Amino acid sequence: MFEYDFMIYAFLSGIMIAILSSMSGAFIVLKRYSLLSETLAHSSLVGVAVGILLGLNPYWSSIVFAIIAAWLIEFIRVEFKIYSDAILAIFLSGSLALAVIIVSLADSFNNSLFSYLFGSILSVSEDDLIVMLVFSFFALGTLLFIHKELYFISYDEELAKASGLNVKFYNYLLVSIVAIVIALSIQIVGSLLIGALMVIPTISSLRLKKGLYGTLIFALLFSIISVIVGISLSYYMSVPSGASIVVVLIIIFIGTLFKK
Amino acid sequence: MKFSSSVFEVKNLCLLRNKQDVLKNVSFTIFKGDYIALIGPNGGGKSTLVKTLLKLISATSGTIKILGQNQSKFNAWDKIGYVPQRASLLDDNFPASVLDVVKMGLIVKNKHKLFFNSSFNHLLDDAMKKMNVLHLKDRQIGELSGGQRQRVMIARALVSKPEVLILDEPNTGVDAKHQKDFYVLLKKLNKDEKITIIFITHDIGVIADDIDGVMFINSTLRVSKTPTKDLSCNIFSKVYGFDAHMLTHRGKHV
Ligand SMILES: Nc1ncnc2c1ncn2[C@@H]1O[C@H](COP(=O)(O)OP(=O)(O)OP(=O)(O)O)[C@@H](O)[C@H]1O
Ligand SMILES: [Mg+2]
Numbered sequence: 001m002f003e004y005d006f007m008i009y010a011f012l013s014g015i016m017i018a019i020l021s022s023m024s025g026a027f028i029v030l031k032r033y034s035l036l037s038e039t040l041a042h043s044s045l046v047g048v049a050v051g052i053l054l055g056l057n058p059y060w061s062s063i064v065f066a067i068i069a070a071w072l073i074e075f076i077r078v079e080f081k082i083y084s085d086a087i088l089a090i091f092l093s094g095s096l097a098l099a100v101i102i103v104s105l106a107d108s109f110n111n112s113l114f115s116y117l118f119g120s121i122l123s124v125s126e127d128d129l130i131v132m133l134v135f136s137f138f139a140l141g142t143l144l145f146i147h148k149e150l151y152f153i154s155y156d157e158e159l160a161k162a163s164g165l166n167v168k169f170y171n172y173l174l175v176s177i178v179a180i181v182i183a184l185s186i187q188i189v190g191s192l193l194i195g196a197l198m199v200i201p202t203i204s205s206l207r208l209k210k211g212l213y214g215t216l217i218f219a220l221l222f223s224i225i226s227v228i229v230g231i232s233l234s235y236y237m238s239v240p241s242g243a244s245i246v247v248v249l250i251i252i253f254i255g256t257l258f259k260k
Numbered sequence: 261m262k263f264s265s266s267v268f269e270v271k272n273l274c275l276l277r278n279k280q281d282v283l284k285n286v287s288f289t290i291f292k293g294d295y296i297a298l299i300g301p302n303g304g305g306k307s308t309l310v311k312t313l314l315k316l317i318s319a320t321s322g323t324i325k326i327l328g329q330n331q332s333k334f335n336a337w338d339k340i341g342y343v344p345q346r347a348s349l350l351d352d353n354f355p356a357s358v359l360d361v362v363k364m365g366l367i368v369k370n371k372h373k374l375f376f377n378s379s380f381n382h383l384l385d386d387a388m389k390k391m392n393v394l395h396l397k398d399r400q401i402g403e404l405s406g407g408q409r410q411r412v413m414i415a416r417a418l419v420s421k422p423e424v425l426i427l428d429e430p431n432t433g434v435d436a437k438h439q440k441d442f443y444v445l446l447k448k449l450n451k452d453e454k455i456t457i458i459f460i461t462h463d464i465g466v467i468a469d470d471i472d473g474v475m476f477i478n479s480t481l482r483v484s485k486t487p488t489k490d491l492s493c494n495i496f497s498k499v500y501g502f503d504a505h506m507l508t509h510r511g512k513h514v
Pocket of ligand 1: 277278282300301302303304305306307308309345
């Protein structure tokens with residue numbers, strides 16, 4: 001399958017997404033905020049719809065919309081003290097509604113949007129790959145430098161604040177990174193399925209009880225395996241790549257359930 | 261009279277929450293080296309007062325000075341160790357060993373570093389030894405008993421060598437023997453290491469001999485510097501009843 005350029009791009013971008021989503025997703029899971037990824041995936045869909053409507057590159061418009069949604073969610077969660085699962089539910093269905101309205105206004109509910117729902121490995125271009133590579137570099141670098149702070153905040157936000165950490169700053173930084181990761185990923189994994197790639201690797205590796213670094217390393221391993229196996233399955237069985245990746249993830253998760 | 265500088269200097273602190281006075285005109289000064297018990301009925305505002313001192317909640321009015329600085333300018337938070345009330349009730353699945361949790365107390369001193377500075381290792385060991393949790397070092401925090409977790413949380417608060425230790429009912433869930441050890445330890449921290457201690461508790465009788473002062477709070481504050489003498493049933497009924505309103509300005513802690 002490597003005789004095709006698009007397959008090489010698919011694997012490369014898939015592995016990058018696996019790394020990014022599992023590493024940023026780990027902190028979302030630890031903060032018991034898993035639904036954020038699902039929600040932002042739908043918000044980036046609004047960006048895609050707007051992009052299609054206005055003839056912009058959906059790549060950039062989805063990033064912008066995901067970040068705006070992430071900041072709004074964080075702002076409302078903190079300032080109005082609304083349950084975070086409730087605010088996420090509101091944004092999730094609200095975004096989907098908005099996206100559907102926009103595409104039906106534009107009368108363009110075409111394949112292009114459909115591919116953003118379930119992901120399409122065929123759509124990765126060399127340019128996309130470069131954007132992803134540049135962003136991966138910055139996102140992983142940032143996460144690396146603030147991982148101890150994020151860890152502390154996930155453990156106990158109030159205690160972290162009392163210790164003098166600027167909790168607000170780190171929270172906004174984390175949700176921004178997550179928003180961009182998701183916007184970059186929906187093209188490949190699909191907005192309906194990216195949540196799985198952000199959450200399941202960490203949930204599975206938490207079952208192994210290996211401490212923070214063990215959890216991160218196993219999450220990384222699980223997500224890379226699922227992307228490689230998933231894309232190969234998708235190639236040989238002609239099924240959407242996002243779906244096959246998620247199926248592999250679920251199998252890994254079930255496997256970890258048997259660990260005592 | 262002690263001629264020492266103040267750790268907390270609070271003047272006319274008021275806090276309204278949902279149109280209710282949670283803290284009403286609270287003023288006091290706590291000096292370096294003091295060992296203060298903060299007592300009062302459930303809902304009296306003990307935790308709220310402490311959180312306001314720590315800037316976790318903003319006051320409606322009044323001024324707070326920490327180590328001589330206005331709270332808004334203060335940023336040496338690693339000098340203040342805090343053990344919150346619900347510290348032992350955290351998520352069982354969180355991937356953290358005892359060592360990881362104690363390390364959290366040093367994160368502010370190791371900001372934006374990839375790794376911990378290994379010169380801090382002895383601080384970690386010291387704090388764990390002090391709280392008698394060194395043998396639990398590699399155990400997951402979620403697998404420990406409530407009392408053990410509580411001791412880990414205190415080790416976390418001590419690891420940055422704070423000048424002040426604020427404990428919000430740290431002895432709930434600690435058995436009688438460990439409680440006694442715990443009080444001995446607090447006294448030692450206070451006397452030997454000169455750590456200022458603010459201790460929220462419901463059973464003050466046990467530490468009455470150790471402490472330098474009592475603050476009774478039931479939205480308003482009453483301060484006393486002669487705990488043993490004042491700890492009559494009379495005052496207890498007053499504190500835990502409704503009426504702790506009369507403010508007697510005596511002694512140094514006003
Ligand atoms: N988040 C909140 N919003 C509004 N009111 C609050 C909040 N938290 C506490 N209160 C109110 O503030 C008052 C003081 O609460 P606080 O927790 O400080 O009491 P406490 O003295 O620590 O009690 P306890 O002994 O039960 O720990 C109570 O009347 C409570 O209802
Ligand atoms: Mg309390």
